Amino acid sequence: MDILRLHFSVKNSLFQDIIPFWIKNGLDKKNGGIFTCLDRKGEIYSYDKSVWMQGRTAYIFYTLCLQYGIDPYWKEMADSCICFLDKYCIDDSDGRMYFTVTAEGKPLRKRRYIFSESFYTIAHARRYSVTGDKSSLEKARNYYNLMLKIYDNPESDPFKITPKFISSTRETKSLAYPMILLNVTYIMAESDKENESEYKDIAKRLIRDIRKFRHEETGLMLENLLSNDEHFFESATGRIVNPGHSIELSWFLADSAVWLEDPNLLLEAEDIFWKAYNFGKDEKYGGILYFKDLFLKPVEAYEHDMKLWWVHTEALTAAIKFYDYTKKDTYLELFDEVYDYSNKNFADTEYGEWFGYLRRDGLPTEPPCKGHTYKGPFHLIRMLSESERILSKLIKKPFNCDNY
Amino acid sequence: MDILRLHFSVKNSLFQDIIPFWIKNGLDKKNGGIFTCLDRKGEIYSYDKSVWMQGRTAYIFYTLCLQYGIDPYWKEMADSCICFLDKYCIDDSDGRMYFTVTAEGKPLRKRRYIFSESFYTIAHARRYSVTGDKSSLEKARNYYNLMLKIYDNPESDPFKITPKFISSTRETKSLAYPMILLNVTYIMAESDKENESEYKDIAKRLIRDIRKFRHEETGLMLENLLSNDEHFFESATGRIVNPGHSIELSWFLADSAVWLEDPNLLLEAEDIFWKAYNFGKDEKYGGILYFKDLFLKPVEAYEHDMKLWWVHTEALTAAIKFYDYTKKDTYLELFDEVYDYSNKNFADTEYGEWFGYLRRDGLPTEPPCKGHTYKGPFHLIRMLSESERILSKLIKKPFNCDNY
Known part of the structure; x- marks a missing residue:
């Protein structure tokens, strides 16, 4: 493998393609914030703004400034x-x-x-x-505490929305909550260093909660669980595996393993990664x-056998981070393989950035989009900047004529 | 075209394939009702029951008894x-x-x-x-009146669920409501004959409401509209066209046109049909x-360029009904063409019934399903029984040796 190339x-993709695409096309100079519903050429096809994307964009561009x-x-x-x-x-x-809010910020x-x-x-x-x-x-800190409070006691939620499901029949919980909270906890600890030990305790608790979603026999992560921690396999909802989500989780856990100095957790994260990757891999296309x-x-989800950009960025982020943490060449090889698939299928050589949504055969849905309520400058930039950081360590070796 | 064949x-598909598939695989002999989440072979993959499907199944099997x-x-x-x-x-x-409820009927x-x-x-x-x-x-009658009351005055809804959208910013309405109410009104009038004139008045009012969703320049039906009857094109939501839904609407309107003895409405329904069909037709695949x-x-919907079974049954139902009402051969030709596509792509020659969901290229998503929370014995049986009824009129011609 040619690490230099x-x-x-x-690096080229990050700085010459992806970042400029969003700055040029997404920034709303009139009202502030970002439009993320961008078509293939970067033109706005919907002026409604995603609140997730305002936060993710701010996070990623501050992260770039930090890096x-x-x-x-x-x-x-x-x-x-x-x-x-x-x-x-x-x-x-x-x-x-x-x-979501309007272009001007009305809810x-x-x-x-x-x-x-x-x-x-x-x-x-x-x-x-x-x-x-x-x-x-x-x-x-205020919002972190609010989220934790709602997570620990859903009834404390100040938003009294009608519950989605009738919990007296089947009370469920979702992997997404402890998972996102673990990642937020890790980022909080990076910023709020004086309270690090508090964050460490919370992270350990969240990891224990996350483990309950693992299906013992297969090692796969389930997206939904009964509130009493039991599986429910009589309903399709109780059997959903989202390989991209599990892969994203695996590197959240790997980050935490290094942070918490827990080598067993790193092994567990690697195992979650491989189980999810092998389960999700499309051998045919x-x-x-x-x-x-x-x-x-x-x-049940119609789109279940489609290819989504973020699933592939998360596999790349996981592969490069596991390489960084374990130095096992197999992760670098996997990175190379998934990066090759992504460049051949997701990357748009004509107008830049990546298509968001491919059909199973690897062709983009038509008309294709570059952005969406759920796709903005986040997963791809996060993957590229982490990969750039880790790969750059490999090429910063002393000059040696023996190599030429 | 060989009408006899x-x-x-x-007829063969209706009586030898589709009806037996559901009676054999779906009926819940223990708890009553029907399971509709059936896999390719007809095995149940989720025991949660769809309430829509209990009603649709009862409707369709009583309709078969009537016919x-x-x-x-x-x-x-x-x-x-x-x-x-x-x-x-x-x-x-x-x-x-x-x-949805559980197998035993718990909500x-x-x-x-x-x-x-x-x-x-x-x-x-x-x-x-x-x-x-x-x-x-x-x-x-009680539930019909409840629905109409909620339609006319959403605040009268006894279910006080938190609103989905913040209406002070953008109050919208959906084509689905007047459309389904029109079909229900038509069916009510068939049963409740002594109140037919009342139903006719309501149908006329609903048709006026439905017309507001039509986009004048293109003749296409939009799925969403502002409550003040204006379009909203700055958001992708305001521009969604669902060709299958518009096609289904076109035959609801055609049924009503004949019932209300309104030849202009029939012309309008034909126009809605052709505009929607030509807009939705996939020239490539x-x-x-x-x-x-x-x-x-x-x-924005990831699945936008997939092929759904019901879109095709509705095109077939519309084509055969428009043929019945207008005697224009072009509808019979279209029926033949869409029926051929459907048999080649949706029909499962190995295990019977139709696949619910195809990728754009016409191959079923894998693993495929025959039933779903949204797919049961309804659209396909409705199309086949209506087609059987109308086609049978064409073959019941006096025996004539000149034809041989």
Whole structure:
């Protein structure tokens, strides 16, 4: 494998393609914030704004500033999104956040889930790391505590939305909650260093909760579980495996393993990664499938055998991080393989960026999109910047004529 | 075209394949009702029951009894589903119905929409036509009136669920409501003949409401509209066209046109049909696409360029009904063409019935399913029984040796 070329390709994609695509096409100079519903050419096809994406964009552009030094364009993007969030995306009546707002920031939809809050939290945590502004740390801590409180006691949620399911019949819980909280906890600890030991305790507790979603016989992670920690296999809902989600989880766990100095957790994370990757791999068409049933029965979501960009960025992020943590060459080889598939299928050589959604055969749905309520400058930039960082360590070897 | 062979194929599919598939695999002899989450072979992959499907199944099997005479297996299926609905699927606290329940009938989810109620209503209306039992007519009338009341005044809804959208920013309405109510009104009028003139007035009002969803320049039906009847094109939501839904609407309107003796409405229905069909037709792979954007921009639903079974049954139902109402050969030719595509792509020659969900290229998603929370013995049987009825009129010509 030619690490030099791989690193060059990753770096080039990050700085010459993906970052400029979003700064040029997404930033809303009039109202602030970012539009993420962008078509193949980068033109806006929907002016509704995703609150998740405001937080994720702010987080990622502050992270770039932290990693590479402050670039005024990156900081403008991050500042614009975080101000848009603070001005328009919080429901003052209860402090919970919206899910979508109009271009001008008027609220369209507010959902029960705490994901808007999670991205708001990591955005402010990173802003504190970049700027040292204590008010951002305070906001991050407030929302972090709110999320934890709702997680520990759903009835404490100030948003009194009608429950989605009738819990007296079947009370369930979702892997997404402890998983996203673990990642947020890790990022909080990076920013709020003086409270690190508190975050470590919370992370350990979340990891224990996450383990309950693992199916013992197969080692696969299930997306849903009964509240009493039992599986429920009579319903298709209880058997959903989302390989991309499990793969993303595996590197959240790997990050935590290194942070918590827990070598067994790193082994466990590797095992979760391989089980999920091998289960999700599409032997027929290449790439990784979106949803699968634990027992290989049909999956209700129509789109279950499509190929989604983020599933592939998460496999790449996991592969490069596991390589970094274990130095096993097999991860570098896997990175190379998935990167090759992604460049051949997701990357748009004509207009830049990656297509979001491919049919199973690897062709983009038509008309294709580059952005969406759920796709903005996040997964791909996170993967590329982490890969650039890790690969650059490999090429910074002393000059040696024996190599030529 | 060989009408005799076409009729034979339709009749054979209806009686030898589709009906037996559901009676054999779906009927829950223990708890009553029907399981519709069936895999390729007809095995149950999820024991959660869809309330929509209990109502639709009862409706369709009573309809078969009405059309072909009472068959004890059909009546058992219909009776079992309607009893399951009455016993388990109504929330006694407010009279609204659930969306999903367990195998035993314990409530899992209750949604805001009135579709469970709509299928319950038509099931009882048909049961009254088959059995003459006045209590069914009364139930149908009660739920019909409840739906109309909620449609006319959403605040009168006894189910006080948190609104999905923040209406102070953008208050929208959906084509699905007046459309389903029009079909239910038509079926109510067939059963409740003494109140026919009342139903006619309501149908005329609903047709006026439906017309507001039409986009003047293209003649296409939009799925969503602002409450003040204006379009909203700045959001992708305001531009969604669902060709299959528009095609289904076109034959609801055609039925009404004949019923209301309104030849202009029939012309309008034909125009809606052709505009939707030509817009949805996939010139590249054949079949009809699921969602399209009015201005051909990207559609947010990942599955937008998939092929769904019901879109194709509705095109077939529309084609055969328009043929019946207009005697234009072009509809018979179109029926033949779409039936051929469907038999080549949706029909499973190995295990019977139709695959529910195909990728754009016409191959089923894998693992494929025959049933689903949204797919049961309804669209396909409705299409086949209507086609059988109409085609049989064409072959019942006097015997004539000149033809041989």
